[in-house]
Each structure stands twice: as structure tokens, then as C-alpha cells.
Amino acid sequence: MKCRRCRAPAVIDIRRHNAAFCRDCFLRHCREQVRRAIDDFRMIQPSERVLVAVSGGKDSLGLWHLLRGLGYDVDGLYVGLGIGEYSDESGRFARAYADEHGGKLIAVDLRDAYGFDIPDGSRVAHRAPCSACGLSKRYVFNDAAIAHGYDVVATGHNLDDEAAVLFGNVLRWETEYLGRQHPVLPAAPGFARKVKPLVRLGERELAAYCVLCGIDYIVEECPMAVGNRHLGYKESLNAIEERSPGTKAAFVAGFLERAQPLFVSEATEARADLNECVSCGAPTPGEYCAFCRMRARAVGEPIVVGSAR
Amino acid sequence: MKVVLRNPRRELDVPAPRNVGQLLVNLDVVPESVLVIRNDTLATHDESLSDADVVEIRPVTSGGAR
Numbered sequence: 600m601k602c603r604r605c606r607a608p609a610v611i612d613i614r615r616h617n618a619a620f621c622r623d624c625f626l627r628h629c630r631e632q633v634r635r636a637i638d639d640f641r642m643i644q645p646s647e648r649v650l651v652a653v654s655g656g657k658d659s660l661g662l663w664h665l666l667r668g669l670g671y672d673v674d675g676l677y678v679g680l681g682i683g684e685y686s687d688e689s690g691r692f693a694r695a696y697a698d699e700h701g702g703k704l705i706a707v708d709l710r711d712a713y714g715f716d717i718p719d720g721s722r723v724a725h726r727a728p729c730s731a732c733g734l735s736k737r738y739v740f741n742d743a744a745i746a747h748g749y750d751v752v753a754t755g756h757n758l759d760d761e762a763a764v765l766f767g768n769v770l771r772w773e774t775e776y777l778g779r780q781h782p783v784l785p786a787a788p789g790f791a792r793k794v795k796p797l798v799r800l801g802e803r804e805l806a807a808y809c810v811l812c813g814i815d816y817i818v819e820e821c822p823m824a825v826g827n828r829h830l831g832y833k834e835s836l837n838a839i840e841e842r843s844p845g846t847k848a849a850f851v852a853g854f855l856e857r858a859q860p861l862f863v864s865e866a867t868e869a870r871a872d873l874n875e876c877v878s879c880g881a882p883t884p885g886e887y888c889a890f891c892r893m894r895a896r897a898v899g900e901p902i903v904v905g906s907a908r
Numbered sequence: 909m910k911v912v913l914r915n916p917r918r919e920l921d922v923p924a925p926r927n928v929g930q931l932l933v934n935l936d937v938v939p940e941s942v943l944v945i946r947n948d949t950l951a952t953h954d955e956s957l958s959d960a961d962v963v964e965i966r967p968v969t970s971g972g973a974r
Binding site for chain 1: 914915938939940941942943945949950951952953954955966967968969970971
């Protein structure tokens with residue numbers, strides 16, 4: 600198999616592009632896809648400070664590397680979730696990347712900072728582990744970005760993630776979520792802007808990018824995520840992709856072009872109706888935000904007015 | 909040849925099929941969900957294999973809270 604661009608021996612084939620690439624042309628392809636996503640969706644201005652949410656996995660470390668390579672002013676934020684050896688190891692990969700590449704890594708340990716970890720929080724608050732984890736990470740990323748003066752939070756959501764989330768939202772007709780599913784979530788009072796620069800790259804491409812760049816990442820899956828619905832959606836979509844390459848990319852691109860605008864008003868209305876959490880000040884549709892409510896149940900204490908931030 | 913699988917990590921000894929793509933078929937692995945790393949370098953699906961090769965089949969799917 601030859602590289603589509605230079606005819607050198609290929610190291611990876613990408614069926615949805617009907618193409619194979621050598622190492623150098625593949626790395627260039629990845630940079631171009633991220634550049635194009637940032638430009639097309641006006642994600643980041645050149646002078647802005649970017650905070651990358653780093654998990655120690657291929658997507659977030661690959662994103663950090665790509666954004667640094669494109670010249671952005673970007674630091675990393677790692678959240679220690681307290682998921683046993685998995686969290687210990689993922690933290691080691693995040694710190695190792697920062698040390699080796701001279702990146703600044705901000706670390707927040709959930710138990711030290713907020714008094715609970717994900718296993719305890721999900722059990723006591725009766726939330727699925729992935730729900731408790733997602734809620735906590737979104738809260739901490741947003742809080743840290745505002746506290747440290749970053750203009751934008753970049754996350755490692757890739758094309759496969761977006762396709763799987765879209766698939767789930769369509770299956771259940773979650774119209775408010777469909778209106779919110781976009782590569783850019785604009786800043787609003789209490790919210791930093793959030794962007795997804797990997798929306799044009801699949802997770803196989805991200806894994807290959809890390810291998811070819813010598814970036815070590817945690818390959819093992821989170822033990823609390825095993826068997827979750829999101830992974831089932833990805834498996835189903837990969838089975839479709841196997842028979843019809845390009846389906847996932849067309850699904851996401853078509854949604855963003857033709858369907859997502861139809862649902863925006865619902866998401867905008869929901870965002871406009873937010874109050875400040877009485878405890879921490881974060882935007883919430885109720886009196887207390889979901890994070891403060893989960894935290895109060897997890898630590899077994901009443902919510903304290905003005906306790907956080 | 910030796911095949912290294914992940915999640916959980918384990919090793920198989922199998923006769924070398926004619927190429928990487930056939931190996932994935934034999935193991936019932938969806939190509940879109942893995943990278944194939946042969947002797948520490950990425951391998952495309954048409955690359956031939958020999959009994960002396962060590963091949964890692966590395967899953968690329970991640971799916972917790974993002």
C-alpha cells in the first residue's frame with residue numbers, strides 16, 4: 600500500500616478517505632484536519648489561552664500535542680477521579696507527557712478539592728459512574744478555566760464520540776441535547792467557551808497519531824465504563840462503517856449542516872433560563888447545581904450557601 | 909506468530925495468515941476498532957505476515973464520560 604500523497608510505503612490506511620498515508624503525510628493530514636475544524640467553526644483565535652482537558656488517553660494527549668504543534672498557547676488540566684489504579688496510571692501518563700514536552704499541567708484531585716471521588720460519588724448519589732464522572736469533569740474544567748483566566752476549554756471529543764452521542768440523542772429524540780451538540784459551545788455568563796478540535800478525526804487516527812509521535816497513553820479502558828451505552832453505540836456504528844465506509848463522518852457532518860440548526864432554539868432557551876447556584880455560583884436551572892447536589896450527597900453534608908468558588 | 913491482545917492484556921500463538929487483514933478476520937476483530945502494530949511499527953491491512961512476527965492488536969475505542 601502506497602501513500603496517497605507521496606507514494607512512499609504507507610503506515611496506515613483510512614477507509615473513509617479511501618486513502619493510505621506514510622508517517623509524515625499522515626501527521627500532516629491530522630494537523631490539517633484540526634486546522635480546518637478550528638477555522639471552519641471559529642473555535643480559537645490566535646491570541647487566546649487554551650486549556651486542554653487531559654485524561655492521559657490518546658485523544659486528549661494527541662489534542663494537546665496537535666494544538667501545541669499548531670502554535671497555540673495551550674496548557675493541560677488533569678482531574679484525579681479516584682478510580683483506583685486506573686486513575687493512578689492515567690495521571691502518570693498525563694504528567695509524563697507534560698514533563699517530556701515542557702507543557703504546563705494543572706492537576707485537580709477531586710477528593711482533595713471537593714471531598715469525594717467518582718466511585719463514592721456515583722454510589723451515594725445513585726448516579727451511573729459515567730454520569731457522575733462527566734458531571735464532575737465538566738464542572739471542574741469550567742471552574743478551572745474561569746479561575747485561571749483561560750479563554751477556551753478544548754476537549755478530546757473525536758468524530759467517533761460525536762457520532763455515538765448523536766446516535767444516542769437521535770434514538771431517544773433528545774431535542775435539547777441535539778440543539779447543544781456542536782463543535783463549539785459559546786461562552787456565556789459562568790461558562791467558558793468549549794471546543795472540540797478533533798471532530799474531523801476518528802479515534803483510530805488519534806491512536807495512530809500518538810503511536811507515530813511516540814506519545815505514550817493509557818490504552819486500558821476505564822473499569823467503570825465497561826459495557827456502557829456509549830460503547831455499545833460505537834460498536835454498532837463501527838459495524839455499519841465496516842460495510843459502508845464514511846457513514847460516521849457523513850452522519851455527523853450532515854447533522855451539523857442540515858439538522859442541528861433546527862434544534863438550536865430549544866437549547867438556547869434552556870441556557871437562557873439559568874440561575875446562579877446558591878452554593879457555588881455556577882449556572883443552573885434550579886436553586887443548586889447538579890454538581891453541588893451530588894457533592895452534598897457524596898460527602899453526607901447539607902449544601903452550604905456560598906461554600907465553593 | 910505471536911499476537912498480543914489488550915483489555916485485558918493476553919497473548920496468542922497462531923500460524924501466520926497471509927496478511928494483517930486476514931488476521932483480523934480470523935480473530936473476528938472489526939478493523940475500524942483497532943490499530944495493528946507489528947514489531948513496534950504500524951501495519952496496513954495488506955501487509956504480509958510471517959511466523960516470526962510479533963503483532964499487537966490495540967483497541968482504539970474509548971467510551972467513558974468525556
